[in-house]
Amino acid sequence: MSDTIQAVAINQYGDEQTLEMITLPMPTIGEHQVLIKSKATAINPLDWKLRAGYLTSMFDWAFPIVLGWDLAGVVTEVGSAVTDWQVGDEVFARPATSNRGTYAEYVAVDDELVARKPKNVTFEEAAAVPLAGETAWQALFNHGHLKAGETVLVQAGSGGVGSYAIQFAKAMGAHVITTTSAKNFDLVRDLGADEIIDYRNEKVADKAHNVDLVIDTIGGQSQVDAWSVLNPETGRQISIVGEAPETADIIKDTKMTFKAIWLIPNGEQLREIADLMADGKVKSIIDTVLPFSAEGLIKSHQLSATHHSTGKIVIKF
Secondary structure (H helix, E strand, C coil): CCCEEEEEEECCCCCHHHCEEEEEECCCCCCCEEEEEEEEEECCHHHHHHHCCCCCCCCCCCCCEECCCCEEEEEEEECCCCCCCCCCCEEEECCCCCCECCCECEEEEEHHHEEECCCCCCHHHHHCCHHHHHHHHHHHHHHCCCCCCCEEEECCCCCHHHHHHHHHHHHHCCEEEEEECHHHHHHHHHHCCCEEEECCCCCHHHHCCCECEEEECCCHHHHHHHHHHECCCCCEEEECCCCCCCHHHHHCCCCCEEEECCCCCCHHHHHHHHHHHHCCCCCCCEEEEEECCHHHHHHHHHHHHCCCCCCEEEEEC
16 A cells, blocks of 8 residues: 555635645554545535635634545554454545545544445445535434424425435425425425425415424525524524524524534434435435546536535545
């Protein structure tokens, strides 16, 4: 095995042209880590927001910064205290957030964050899951406390987080409403949506009523408008994009609740998602697969920033 690896990294904040291929030392692993040979990674808004310098107050890292926090691959080395994983295992993970992300040929990952890749799922399909899937899971269940029989509105159901949220909510036994454009109606219906709102031509407030939970993936006016569809007694809105300025005033004298969340990587939840995928209850929607190269990552960032990809953008090694 070589003692160096190739990675796509940034040496300064800026646009997608700052992404470049560099050579780094082979990662060394701690006693509770595994080394994974990358087969696929995926793109998330976190990647290009961090690349552009929007998150320096949260992540004050030294350059070079390797972006990417989705991984599917094969275990090539295990730490001395690792008992659950062996060399050759096919796995996927949402690694801890650091300046050594997954746009790299090999990645060191904490053993507790790893899940076994289901046999019926490709590396590309597995790589699409961790960040978006765990975000959807935590929004629905850890923070949204969704229960069987409740109604949930998933904003932007054809997007990365939205497409998983629909499927998880359906598997839990919820009634699922979602927003998307008309061209994606068949897709979100296939994922399990019971009611679909064409956000370009219909108002959410005209179509949805007495909703228990809203999963906000858009923010701004979409978040504000969603308060009018919530059950005034049980209504709660969970956002993955922060709080709109108007929200606090809208809900201050109501029983409705709001929470903006940030993902905490969780291998146990990823393993639950893997079980649903193995059972055929959850699948990844992939918009585009691009090669692992500076050019591939540049194009993937450009695509992701349009907010119009259906499902996930994946990089294949």
